Amino acid sequence: MNVKEVFAQAIYKQTEISLEQIYRLIEVPKHPSLGDLAFPCFLLAKTWKKSPASIAEQIAQSITEDCFSKVEANGPYVNGFIHRESFTISVLNQILYERENYGTLSDGAGKTIVIDFSSPNIAKPFSMGHLRSTVIGNALSNIAQKCGYNAVKINHLGDWGTQFGKLMAAFKHWGDEDKVRKQPIAELFTLYTKFHEEAEIHPQLIDEGRQWFKKLEDGDSEAVYLWKWFREESLKEFSKIYQLLNISFDSFAGEAFYNDKMGETIEKLQGQNLLEVSDGAEVVDLTDVSLPPCLIKKSDGATLYATRDLTAALYRQEHYQFSKALYVVGHEQSVHFQQVFAVLEKMGYPWAKSMIHVPFGLYLQNGKKMSTRKGRVILLENVLQETIRLAEQNIEQKNPTLENKKEVAKQVGVGAVIFHDLKNYRMNNIEFSLEQMLTFEGETGPYVQYTFARACSILQKGNWNINSNFSLKKLATNDVVNDDSWELIKLLFSFSNQVQQAFIQLDPSIIAKYTVDVAKCFNKYYSKVKILTNNNGLQERLALVYAVTVVLKNGLQLIGVDAPKSM
Structure with missing residues (x-):
């Protein structure tokens, strides 16, 4: 207690x-x-x-x-x-003993949570617009695991839908196979953009795109060949991004995975008399819950996102028996998920109430929404490579003898991008700024990482050895219970509560901001207390410094940011 x-x-x-x-x-x-x-x-x-x-x-x-x-x-x-002394001893001993397990909760013990996040569309570049779902979802997975849940990370790839019909039509009109093979994503992106530009002048292209998608659904050999080719090339490109971000998934079952499973879902809806015909399409009426009708099947027989999401939910419940399911998808899809959850409730599934849409704001470029269709995007891989390059440049200037410079530059550069996103409340829009991401001052990833590295350096200079099973019995001096250190002790103690609140509110920014608070508080303590110059109470002071490194590292790991020991 x-x-x-x-x-x-x-x-x-x-x-x-x-x-x-x-x-x-x-x-x-x-x-x-x-x-x-x-x-x-x-x-x-x-x-x-x-x-x-x-x-x-x-x-x-x-x-x-x-x-x-x-x-x-x-x-x-x-x-x-x-009581400062007894509380300080208790908190520090707990951190010294638990280390990487400090802050772990048992709220979700024995329960499974499935988290649907990232989910880029194949044959389109992985832009900054995809970053939010990816890093928010990964952080929530880590936080859920810290709360005791078994977290299943699902990348529900956008590998099906009318956009592939459009892409096929574009490829047939203007595509060059050699160019696509050399630069698949870039060339397919160019074709997709050109399709929309031309469609404004020649609207018949839209019908042509629909026809190609219908061919794909019907198993036409050429359409299937093109689709598989586009998909494989996209996954190769995406894997590079996920490796840079150090993010993995338990499932890549995308929309196409559910093609042979949707029939059963439609049969269930028919069996419960939930389907109605509206203008030739089949829908579930949701007027009783003040929502527009949920489209299940178009008049031409084609399925929709809702059909797939319903089928995916049924499949995930059957295979994972989840107690909670999160969908980390932009706020513009709010009505869609309200409809899907409402239909599942109408079907009589009590677990539908445990499904939650986790919306988020947009990345903006000069105040405007990024748009793949209009070609207005910033490619995430380019941003990551640039932040890594700038971090390496910074290291060369400030610490040229640092070992593993390239690895540290990657940790700092990638961490800066992730932290810049997650320090913001997820519903806020974020203006893209490379400069703000990489500064070593203020509420940034490099600032927290640098504080961690500084604390590690102090421990090294003080010959701190955690393997000695050091345990505090009493405090030799008041250095660890003065006003500055006392605020730090209380902050370190609150870590598990921060984890719990981040999960309850589904908001990783709580953890990001908390690490900034710990870093600031430690730097304030460090500026006032001569940690290494007095042997009296040295071990207690080093124990406090070590506790700071444990909490900072644990906090950064929760949001998917590495903590280099030197920078």
Whole structure:
């Protein structure tokens, strides 16, 4: 039980409010002189028929738990001061013992969560627009695993649909096989862009694209050959990106995987009398839940995204028995997922309530949305290669004798791109800026990485050896319990709560911002305390520094960023 829970329990004994409500009401005072925890008594005034200040006085006098050095009333607040030395020893020993397991929770023990993320369209370049789903989904997978879940990472590739008919039509009109073989993605992207430009002048091209897709669905040999070729070349290109980002998946089952499974889904809908005919198309009416009808089959017999997503959900539940399913897809698809989840509920599946759409904002270029169709994109591989190059340049200038320069440059360059995305609340739009990504100041990946490397350097200079099973019994000096270190200790202690909140809110920015807070707090402590110059209390100070490295590394790993020991 942590000290906040102890504080809540002590107050609970004196009141009629639920323990959960008390826990939610407990605050952290804005100034350390007011204590470490505070409970406002306004809510009790009506039932106790006393002023909040007198209630606070009464409750404060009744709390005698050992983990508090004192509990006092301050106006309408009950303020608790945690016993610094015993708490510090407890937190540091826990981190020293648990190390990479520090902050791990058991909330999801025995449960499976499936996370659908990244999901690029084949035959299109992997742009900055795809980055958000990829890194948010990967971070949520890591956070879910830290919470005890078995996380199944699914890359639901966009490898089916009318866009392939358009691409085939474009290839037949203007394609050059040799050019495509030399630069598959770049050339296919050029053809796709040209198709849309020409279609504005010659609208009949749209019908031609539809016809090619229908051929594909019907198993036409030429259409299938082109589709397989486009798909294989795309996957080769995508694998380069995923290797750079150090992201892996448990499944690459894309839209095409469900082609032979959709018939069963449609039969189930028919069997439950959920399908209606509307303008020749088959739909599920959703007016009772204030949603537009969910299109299952077009008038020409072609299936739609909803048909595949319904089928995918049924398949995933059957194969993974998930307790929760996340779809990390842009906010513009919100209505689509509301429809899919509503149809599954109408089909009588209780697990449909455990399916969650995790939307996010856009990457903007000069304030405008990036568009593959209009050719307005920034290629992610180019960005990653450029940030790696700039990081390598920076290392050459500042630390030319560094070992493994290329590997560290990759960790810093790629980490900068990931961190720049994840430090933002996922619903916010992000303006693309290479300069902001790579700065070593402020809320950036390189700043946190550099702080970690600095802490590692201190440990090396102090000959810190964690393998000695060092354990704190008491503190030799007050260096580890002064005001600056105390704020750091409380931050380190809150790691598991940050993990839990990031999962509850499905927001990796909580972890990214937390690592920045820890880095700032440590740098403040480092600037004021001479860690290595005094042997008295040296091991305690090094233990604190080591605890910082554990938490920073764990936090960065959760969001998919490496922590180099030297930079």
